[in-house]
Every structure is written in C-alpha cells, then in structure tokens.
Amino acid sequence: MRFTKDHEWVEVDSNGIATVGVTAYAAEQLGDVVFVETPAVGKAVKAGDGFAVVESVKAASDVYAPISGEVVEANAALGDAPETVNAAPEAAGWFAKVKLANPAEVDALMDRHAYEQYLQTL
Amino acid sequence: MAEDRTSDAAALKTTPLHAAHIALGARMVPFAGYEMPVQYAEGVLKEHLWTREHAGLFDVSHMGQARLRGVAPLSAFEELVPGDFIGLKPGRQKYSVLLNRTGGIVDDLMASRPVNSVGTGDDGLFVIVNGACKDNDFKVIDAELAGQVTIERLEERALIAIQGPEAAAVFQHYAPEAAELAFMDVRLMTAFGVDLIVSRSGYTGEDGYEISVPGDAADDVWNKLLSDHRVKPIGLGARDSLRLEAGLPLYGHDLDETVSPVEADLAFAINKNRREQRDFPGATRIVKELAEGPPRVRVALKVLEGAPAREGAEISDEAGAIVGTVTSGGFSPVLKQGIAIGFVKPGHAEVGTRLNVIVRGKSQPCEVVKAPFVPHRYVRKL
Numbered sequence: 001m002r003f004t005k006d007h008e009w010v011e012v013d014s015n016g017i018a019t020v021g022v023t024a025y026a027a028e029q030l031g032d033v034v035f036v037e038t039p040a041v042g043k044a045v046k047a048g049d050g051f052a053v054v055e056s057v058k059a060a061s062d063v064y065a066p067i068s069g070e071v072v073e074a075n076a077a078l079g080d081a082p083e084t085v086n087a088a089p090e091a092a093g094w095f096a097k098v099k100l101a102n103p104a105e106v107d108a109l110m111d112r113h114a115y116e117q118y119l120q121t122l
Numbered sequence: 123m124a125e126d127r128t129s130d131a132a133a134l135k136t137t138p139l140h141a142a143h144i145a146l147g148a149r150m151v152p153f154a155g156y157e158m159p160v161q162y163a164e165g166v167l168k169e170h171l172w173t174r175e176h177a178g179l180f181d182v183s184h185m186g187q188a189r190l191r192g193v194a195p196l197s198a199f200e201e202l203v204p205g206d207f208i209g210l211k212p213g214r215q216k217y218s219v220l221l222n223r224t225g226g227i228v229d230d231l232m233a234s235r236p237v238n239s240v241g242t243g244d245d246g247l248f249v250i251v252n253g254a255c256k257d258n259d260f261k262v263i264d265a266e267l268a269g270q271v272t273i274e275r276l277e278e279r280a281l282i283a284i285q286g287p288e289a290a291a292v293f294q295h296y297a298p299e300a301a302e303l304a305f306m307d308v309r310l311m312t313a314f315g316v317d318l319i320v321s322r323s324g325y326t327g328e329d330g331y332e333i334s335v336p337g338d339a340a341d342d343v344w345n346k347l348l349s350d351h352r353v354k355p356i357g358l359g360a361r362d363s364l365r366l367e368a369g370l371p372l373y374g375h376d377l378d379e380t381v382s383p384v385e386a387d388l389a390f391a392i393n394k395n396r397r398e399q400r401d402f403p404g405a406t407r408i409v410k411e412l413a414e415g416p417p418r419v420r421v422a423l424k425v426l427e428g429a430p431a432r433e434g435a436e437i438s439d440e441a442g443a444i445v446g447t448v449t450s451g452g453f454s455p456v457l458k459q460g461i462a463i464g465f466v467k468p469g470h471a472e473v474g475t476r477l478n479v480i481v482r483g484k485s486q487p488c489e490v491v492k493a494p495f496v497p498h499r500y501v502r503k504l
Contacts, residue, residue, distance in 0.1 A: 032167035034453040035429050035460075037482070053482065055430055057166040057453045058359045 001090070002106055003115035008066040009090055012106055018067055018098045022054065025119055027089035031056040033082045038074035039096050045071060047105055052095045054085065067105045069098040137183035138280045138340040146355050154253030156184040159357040166359035170455040173326060173364055174496070177286040178356035179347055185281050186256025187334055190263070191246035192271035199233065199247055202266055204383060204402040206393035207247070212237045215308045215321050218391050219383050220251075220259060225404020225411075226379040227386065228262060229255040230371070234308040236319050239299060243310055246271075248319060250281070250332070252373045280340035285330035285364070287499065288352040290322075293331050296346060300331060305500040314343045326361070327368025327498045366461060367454050369422050369493025375433055375450040376420065376463050384411035385465065387420040387493075418446065419471040422493035423479065425451075425460030428486035431479035437464050438478045438485065445470045448479060454495055461495050462488070 001011045007026035012018045027033070035055040045051055051065035074096045078084060085093040100106065110118060134157040143150065148159035159181065161169060172178060192198055196207045205218040215234035219227045231251045237243035251259045260273050284293050294301045297313035300320055308321040319334035335343050347353055362372070371377050377386055382404065384392075389412060396402055400409055411417075425431050430453045437446035451462030462479065470477060475490040 031161065031165040034167070034455075034458075037429055053429065055453065057170065057363050057455060058160075060429070060432060 001112060002066075002109035003112065003118075004064075004066045004109055005118065006064050006066075008063060010066050010106055010109060012100065012103070016100045016103060017072060018069065018100050018106065019094050020051070020066060020096055020098060021094040022063060022085065022089055023115070024089045027086050027093070030054060030061060030085075031058070033085040036075075036078040036082045036085060036095065038078060039071045041071050041074055043071045045069060045098065063095065065098070066109060067098060068101040070101070071096050072099050073097040135184075137181055138337040139181045139183060139282075139344055142341055142344055143181065143355070148355070148357060151358075153358055154184045156253065158184060159355070161357035161359045162355050164354070166357070166363060167455050169354065169356045169360035170363050172354050173286045173328065173356055173360060174456060175287065177284055177289040177292050177330070177350070177353045178326070178360070178364075179344065179353050180283040180285065180356050180361055181280070181344070182283050182332070182361075183280040183337075183340070184253035186249075186251040186253060186259060187276040187279055187281060188249050188251075188260060189244075189246050189274040189276065190249060190267075190271045191244065191274065192267075195246050195271050198267050198270035200396070200402065202263065202403065203233075204392040204396050204405075204408065206395055207233065209393075209395075210235055212241060212243065213307055213309060215306045215323060219377075219388060220262065221383075221403040222379055223403050225382045225407040227373070227377045227381050227383060228379060229259045230373050230377060230388075231259070232321070232323065234321060236308045236310045238310045239302070248308070248334075254374060276334070278337045280335050280337050282333045282335060282340065282344060282347070283324050283326075283330060284333070284347060284353070285324045285326040285328045285356075287329065289328065289330035290501070292347060292350045292352055293333070295350070302504070303331075304504050305329075305502045314339060314346060316343075322501065325368070325370055326364035327370070327494055327496060327500075328364075329499050329501050362450075363452055363455060366450060366452055366463065367456055367494065367496040368498060369463070369495055371420065371463060372450055381465075382408055382411055382416060384408055385416040385418050385420060415468050417468070418465040419468055420449075421446075421464060421466055421471050421490045422495060423448070423451075423462045423464055423477070423488045424457070424491050424495070425462065425479060426487045426489060428460070428484065429481045430460035431462045431481050431486070431488065435462070435464075436480045437466055437470075437488075438480060439470060440476055440478070442478075442485070445477065451479075456496050460488075466490075
C-alpha cells in the first residue's frame with residue numbers, strides 16, 4: 001500500500017488495477033462519513049484531479065486522485081453504508097478501482113513507514 | 123483529501139470555558155472571533171443524536187449579552203425591532219430582529235425581562251445577540267437609542283445551554299426553581315452559589331435552558347452539569363445541525379442585511395399592533411411584503427436523492443429554471459438525509475412543491491416541506 005500527503009492510499013494488484021481509498025488518519029479527521037460520491041466507471045482521471053467527495057454532517061471534502069488512469073469500478077456498498085469509510089478506511093471502505101495509466105506514479109508515493117513519519121510532522 | 127488549516131489563533135478571544143474544552147479533547151476552531159469547540163472526541167453525529175435523546179451541554183459564551191436600561195427601555199427598543207415589547211410581560215422572553223432602515227435584518231436576538239421568583243427585577247431588557255454581530259449590534263443600538271437607553275454589556279458573563287429531553291431534569295436538580303419556567307420564561311435565580319439569568323429556551327428545537335452565569339463560576343456550573351451521566355458536551359458542529367433540523371435560521375447564512383423578516387418567514391415576530399402602527403425601521407417595505415407577498419421566501423427542503431445540498435447550491439424548478447439558492451444545508455442525523463434552508467421565488471414555496479438542488483453540477487430532486495424537519499419539543503405549558 002502506498003500513500004499521498006493528502007491522505008489517500010493506493011494498492012495495486014498484479015493486473016495493474018489500483019484500489020484507492022482514504023487513510024485511517026483521514027477518516028478520523030473527517031468524522032462520521034454520511035455520504036460518499038464515488039467517480040463514474042469509465043471516467044479518465046489524472047493524478048491530483050478531484051476524484052471523489054466525502055461528506056460528514058458538517059462539510060464536504062474533496063478526495064484527489066493519487067494516480068492517473070481509468071476508473072473501472074466504484075465501491076457501490078458505500079451508497080448504503082458510507083460509515084464503512086470510518087469503520088474500515090483502508091479495507092472495505094475503498095472508493096474506486098483504477099486501471100493505471102502510468103505505474104511509475106505509484107512508485108513515487110510514500111510507503112507506510114514514510115507516511116507514518118509524515119503524520120508525525122502534522 | 124483537502125484539509126482546511128486556516129486559523130488566526132493569535133487574534134482570537136477565548137471564553138471562560140476554554141480550558142475545559144481543551145481538557146475534554148475538543149477540536150477548537152475560529153468562530154465569531156473566538157476559539158470555540160466545533161466538536162469533542164465523539165464527533166458531530168454522535169453529539170447530535172445524544173442531544174436529541176438525552177442532554178447536551180453547549181458553551182455559547184461568544185454570544186453577546188447586555189442589559190438595556192433607561193426611562194422607558196421597552197418603548198425605546200421598539201424603535202429598532204418589529205415586535206411588541208411594550209406588551210412583553212415581566213418574566214418573559216421574546217425572539218426578535220434588529221432592522222435596518224430598509225427592513226433588512228441586522229441581527230436576530232432574544233430579549234427578555236428577567237424577574238426573580240416574586241416578580242421583581244429591574245425594568246430593563248436583557249438581550250442576547252449573535253457573537254459575530256455583537257459589536258455592531260450594540261453600536262447600532264447605542265447610536266439609534268442615544269439618550270434613551272444605556273447599554274451594559276455583560277462581557278464577563280458566560281452563557282451555557284443545556285438542551286435535550288433530559289436537560290430539564292438535570293438542571294432542575296441544581297436549580298429547582300427552574301421547574302417553574304415554561305418555554306420562553308426567564309428568571310433571575312440563585313443556584314450553584316451564584317446569580318444566574320435563566321431562560322427556558324435554546325436553539326436546538328429541544329426542551330432546555332440557556333443559563334447566563336458569572337464568568338468565574340462558569341467552570342463550576344459546567345463541570346457540575348457535566349458530572350451527570352445524562353449530559354455530554356456538544357460542539358458548534360452539532361449545534362448547527364440541530365438548529366437546522368429544528369428549521370431555525372442562522373444569521374450570516376439564512377439571514378442578512380438584505381433579507382426582510384417577511385422573506386425569512388419570521389412574520390410571527392412582527393406583532394399586529396406594530397403592523398398597524400408602522401413605526402419600525404423599514405416598515406414601508408415590510409408592510410407591503412405582508413400585504414402583497416415578498417419577492418423571495420424562505421423554505422425548508424428535503425433532499426430526496428443524492429448528496430446533501432449545502433450553502434450556495436442553486437435551486438431549480440422541474441423545468442430546470444433557477445428559482446433560488448440554498449442558504450444553509452447539510453445532513454440530518456435524525457432523518458438520515460439531506461436537509462436545507464433556502465430562498466425561492468414566490469410560487470415555488472408551497473409545501474409539497476418538487477424542486478431540484480444542484481450539487482456539483484448534478485440536479486437532485488428535493489421537496490419543499492413544512493419546518494421544522496424534526497418536531498420541536500418545547501415545554502409550553504407546565
């Protein structure tokens with residue numbers, strides 16, 4: 001699993017499909033998630049673009065695409081159970097799967113150790 | 123994930139309960155010039171539901187408290203507001219709006235005549251105004267009523283609200299006299315060893331009290347109330363979602379200097395005798411709007427599908443024409459759907475009207491409903 005400074009995570013399988021979500025730290029900061037807008041399947045995303053929107057009672061927050069590619073699946077379960085983002089942010093609370101356009105983008109992201117060190121600085 | 127790290131901590135004021143909030147693990151944010159708790163450890167959703175089911179404790183000391191005194195403070199006050207304050211009975215509180223000369227709302231407020239248990243008090247008004255507006259409000263009152271009233275700002279006092287179905291029982295344990303108050307009654311009383319100004323009111327739609335307490339006693343009152351297992355501290359985040367469910371407008375969002383009380387669906391605050399006398403600021407516009415209908419109307423909207431609609435979202439009719447704007451909106455923890463307050467053109471304000479809210483470019487169906495979204499539970503009769 002790789003991480004961004006914006007608190008997204010990416011996990012790539014052997015077919016070059018990246019699963020994307022927000023980290024436990026992000027979920028804690030967001031508070032109780034009440035609505036998630038996931039990207040449309042087929043959408044081409046570029047690293048750094050708006051990718052999803054996650055809403056708490058209080059506010060809506062943008063989630064940025066950590067990598068570029070085409071959205072091949074969105075987590076439909078979040079429609080009925082947005083609280084999964086809080087319960088299992090780095091597992092069942094994933095947002096979408098993306099067919100990587102440029103696998104090198106993943107290598108540029110932080111590994112868990114580096115991300116945890118980054119959290120220490122916040 | 124985007125994070126808002128803006129803060130201007132250096133310039134922020136604090137309330138007498140600031141250290142108590144920090145000790146409770148509050149997340150502090152700038153609000154109305156103060157550093158205030160937006161939420162505690164449990165978060166907005168749980169705090170909201172706790173208040174609806176039990177009792178929530180709120181620090182609202184950022185709000186402006188003042189005593190207005192003078193030879194005839196009630197009639198003087200009527201020069202700035204559309205309510206019948208000459209008719210305000212001792213021991214009663216009234217919601218009103220400060221108006222500018224064009225009938226726009228300078229602020230909304232509570233004004234009362236606090237008396238003790240045998241009905242004596244001074245003849246002045248006790249007013250509570252919004253924190254973000256207080257300096258301007260008191261400047262306006264001072265300028266407009268110069269020579270008629272003097273303003274004693276009670277800056278050293280804290281304001282604590284306890285709200286929810288179990289709030290009355292908790293507070294009455296410490297202040298038994300509070301059981302004699304019904305909704306919008308106000309009284310001077312002694313409890314916790316200090317003098318309090320207590321009203322049975324609040325801004326959540328629940329039963330409860332707002333308690334003005336000397337600042338140096340605030341910690342003691344706060345901690346005693348919090349020691350009851352039915353009480354949890356509630357931040358401004360849940361205060362906002364609670365007032366939204368209660369259908370209550372928020373100054374600076376749903377109300378501003380361009381909005382009249384008729385547009386804002388606050389005509390109840392314009393008393394009959396005042397309508398006839400037409401002797402308040404902006405009376406020409408307001409009386410005309412009462413007779414002919416205003417050019418825009420505040421409505422309550424339930425979002426039927428999709429994301430919550432928040433402040434700034436446009437409202438369209440079923441044909442797609444823009445007919446209004448959301449002025450505050452969010453997610454209702456009780457109804458588990460998006461709810462909003464907005465203003466629409468006349469003809470789209472009837473309960474049951476189907477409209478759309480436009481969220482991030484998507485048109486989502488919504489419906490005009492009767493406010494409040496969640497029934498009020500005020501104790502109007504003892």
